[in-house]
Amino acid sequence: MRNATLAVASREIPLPSHVIISNVPGPQVPLYLAGARVQWITGLGPLLHMMGLFHAVFSANGLITINFISCREMMPDPAFYRQCLRESYEELALAVKKKAGRKKRKK
Numbered sequence: 001m002r003n004a005t006l007a008v009a010s011r012e013i014p015l016p017s018h019v020i021i022s023n024v025p026g027p028q029v030p031l032y033l034a035g036a037r038v039q040w041i042t043g044l045g046p047l048l049h050m051m052g053l054f055h056a057v058f059s060a061n062g063l064i065t066i067n068f069i070s071c072r073e074m075m076p077d078p079a080f081y082r083q084c085l086r087e088s089y090e091e092l093a094l095a096v097k098k099k100a101g102r103k104k105r106k107k
Contacts, residue, residue: 018047018052018074026060042067 031038042065043058048066052074056067066085070078 018050019055020051020053021055023057024059026058026061028061030061044069047071047077096099 009086022043024043026041031041038061040063041058043056044067045054045056047054047069054069054072056065058065058067058071062092066089068081068085070081072078075081
C-alpha cells in the first residue's frame with residue numbers, strides 16, 4: 001500500500017493494479033469489549049485513485065468476512081458483484097459438503 005500511495009501521489013507512476021485483496025488473519029479466540037463478547041469483526045480498506053476494487057478479507061474466531069469497496073465508474077453495479085460473490089461462496093460450500101460426504105462413505 002505504501003508503494004501504491006507513493007505512485008498515486010507522484011502522478012508520474014501509473015498504479016500497477018486496479019484490484020487489491022487484503023487478507024488479515026485475526027485472533028482465533030473470542031474477544032470481549034466492556035464485558036460483552038464481540039460477535040463479528042470486519043475490515044475495510046482504502047480505494048485509491050485509479051483503483052477499481054478493494055477486497056478486505058478478515059478472519060476472527062473461526063469466521064471469515066469478505067467486504068469490498070468499488071469505484072462506481074469502473075464497477076457501475078456493485079450489487080451484482082456482491083451477488084456473484086455470494087453465489088460463488090454457496091457453490092464452494094456445497095462442493096466442500098459433497099466432498100466431505102464422499103470421504104465419510106469411504107471409511
